Amino acid sequence: MVPYSVIFTLILLTSYVSVSTSKASDGMRHDVRHFPDGFLFGTATASYQIEGAWNEDGKSENIWDHMTHENPCVIDDCSNGDIADDSYHQYKRDVEMMRELGLHYYRFSLSWSRILPTSFPDKINEAGVAYYNNLINEMLKYNIEPMVTLYHWDLPQKLQELGGWANPHIVDWFGDYARIAFELFGDRVKYWITMNEPREVCYQGYGYTTKAPRLNIHGIAEYMCAKNLLVAHAKAYHIYDEEYRALYGGTIGITLSITWHEPESEDDAQAAEDENQFEWGIYVHPVFSVTGDFPPVMKEKIAAKSAAQGFARSRLPEFTAEEIEYVRGSSDFLGMNYYTAYLVYRNESVYSAHAVPSFYDDMDCVRYQPANWEGGASKWLKKVSWSFYKSLMKIKEDYNNPIVYITENGYSTTGGLDDDDRILYIREYIDAMLDAIEDGANVQAYTAWSLMDNFEWMQGYTERFGLYEVDYQSPERTRTPRKSAFIFKEMVRSHALDWHYEPDTTVMTIDEGH
Numbered sequence: 001m002v003p004y005s006v007i008f009t010l011i012l013l014t015s016y017v018s019v020s021t022s023k024a025s026d027g028m029r030h031d032v033r034h035f036p037d038g039f040l041f042g043t044a045t046a047s048y049q050i051e052g053a054w055n056e057d058g059k060s061e062n063i064w065d066h067m068t069h070e071n072p073c074v075i076d077d078c079s080n081g082d083i084a085d086d087s088y089h090q091y092k093r094d095v096e097m098m099r100e101l102g103l104h105y106y107r108f109s110l111s112w113s114r115i116l117p118t119s120f121p122d123k124i125n126e127a128g129v130a131y132y133n134n135l136i137n138e139m140l141k142y143n144i145e146p147m148v149t150l151y152h153w154d155l156p157q158k159l160q161e162l163g164g165w166a167n168p169h170i171v172d173w174f175g176d177y178a179r180i181a182f183e184l185f186g187d188r189v190k191y192w193i194t195m196n197e198p199r200e201v202c203y204q205g206y207g208y209t210t211k212a213p214r215l216n217i218h219g220i221a222e223y224m225c226a227k228n229l230l231v232a233h234a235k236a237y238h239i240y241d242e243e244y245r246a247l248y249g250g251t252i253g254i255t256l257s258i259t260w261h262e263p264e265s266e267d268d269a270q271a272a273e274d275e276n277q278f279e280w281g282i283y284v285h286p287v288f289s290v291t292g293d294f295p296p297v298m299k300e301k302i303a304a305k306s307a308a309q310g311f312a313r314s315r316l317p318e319f320t321a322e323e324i325e326y327v328r329g330s331s332d333f334l335g336m337n338y339y340t341a342y343l344v345y346r347n348e349s350v351y352s353a354h355a356v357p358s359f360y361d362d363m364d365c366v367r368y369q370p371a372n373w374e375g376g377a378s379k380w381l382k383k384v385s386w387s388f389y390k391s392l393m394k395i396k397e398d399y400n401n402p403i404v405y406i407t408e409n410g411y412s413t414t415g416g417l418d419d420d421d422r423i424l425y426i427r428e429y430i431d432a433m434l435d436a437i438e439d440g441a442n443v444q445a446y447t448a449w450s451l452m453d454n455f456e457w458m459q460g461y462t463e464r465f466g467l468y469e470v471d472y473q474s475p476e477r478t479r480t481p482r483k484s485a486f487i488f489k490e491m492v493r494s495h496a497l498d499w500h501y502e503p504d505t506t507v508m509t510i511d512e513g514h
């Protein structure tokens with residue numbers, strides 16, 4: 001028999017190890033940490049990942065419909081979002097899950113081609129509008145605030161054929177679409193997000209082949225995309241600011257994917273900083289810095305490389321002076337999607353590790369994740385919560401402490417209801433976020449990715465991010481809460497992170513008031 005005192009010490013030790021990253025301001029470890037008053041909780045999804053009904057009721061084709069239909073096996077399991085979670089029909093169950101979790105808000109995105117089947121404002125699809133009205137009204141019935149993303153990667157295919165984000169006219173096309181969304185839903189939607197993760201749109205979709213439309217024109221298209229997308233974002237921001245803010249009193253910002261880059265050695269400090277600037281400074285700097293414009297290091301490096309490579313001008317397009325002013329300050333908050341980190345070292349060898357030209361070659365760095373970093377089902381997703389703290393503090397220091405909403409954070413598994421790995425990930429990251437808040441970072445909301453499993457882009461349904469599991473064999477796409485859903489619910493209810501809370505996972509209920 002092992003004596004109780006030994007078991008007790010062991011439990012204490014294990015719990016100490018698992019929370020040893022926690023660094024509250026008094027230097028003590030806290031097993032229960034409270035969130036600031038008014039701190040908000042939500043979960044997120046995106047239209048193509050959950051809605052299905054890809055061609056129902058007048059919706060037209062978007063770039064993900066097009067790509068997955070033309071070339072199904074670019075997706076790991078040769079799947080697509082034709083039905084996905086069928087939220088177009090199951091939205092009432094989605095709202096019921098939000099009530100079960102006790103959410104303050106729910107972040108979802110609008111499908112441009114569902115609302116405007118021609119891509120342009122000449123024809124509004126009433127059935128598509130009705131779907132979003134029903135969803136929004138159902139949420140508001142239970143005091144769940146909608147947080148609406150205008151663009152989460154599903155560009156109308158017709159606009160892609162016109163060049164998509166590489167065509168500067170998209171600034172007007174996006175502005176027209178945004179105005180219609182504000183007009184239709186602005187009386188009830190108080191949180192607007194213009195774009196989700198421009199980095200992934202431009203680098204992966206235009207520079208490489210890891211997102212639709214897979215242009216693979218690296219070193220050129222990703223920079224054209226970045227500039228046009230930023231000006232289009234600013235256009236939507238100014239339309240809201242000038243035409244709707246006084247009327248509806250909402251708030252509008254942009255969501256960026258932030259990833260920490262840590263120097264591999266002391267000598268690599270500048271390399272890691274360059275990588276941070278290339279990966280996300282390219283979007284944060286123009287909007288949130290005092291001077292606006294692309295980060296100086298990018299302008300210098302890309303101009304020099306372009307000249308040496310025989311280009312007539314820098315491959316990084318320039319903003320005009322008016323555009324710099326138009327984009328600067330065009331966000332009420334910084335929407336931050338945060339997942340993982342990399343180590344970085346400098347590599348200026350003429351034998352580039354990367355394609356030439358490409359944005360990876362332009363920055364003269366190599367990034368990688370050490371083999372001993374633990375992670376989820378997604379190759380890139382390693383659990384490194386200390387990096388979340390560092391990123392939040394850098395944003396606080398470098399960009400005058402903007403309001404930050406964590407618009408996504410989450411973890412992938414291959415499925416199953418007992419998701420202790422996800423729970424550990426969420427707790428560690430939230431702990432790190434609380435450290436940053438205690439050290440002055442202005443973080444006001446946390447959004448778990450995702451409410452439920454969904455179409456994980458190139459990985460199809462092989463990676464699961466949901467607090468709720470979705471059964472893709474059942475016609476109604478039955479949703480079942482995972483253990484993490486119970487943990488998240490308790491966090492929202494108690495307004496605290498409790499490292500030792502063990503839920504009863506037998507029944508999920510809706511608490512009074514929801």
Ligand code: NOJ
Nearest residue numbers: 046196197337408449456
């Ligand atoms: C960020 C994207 O916004 C979301 O669509 C995606 O599913 C998650 N990351 C997980 O990869």
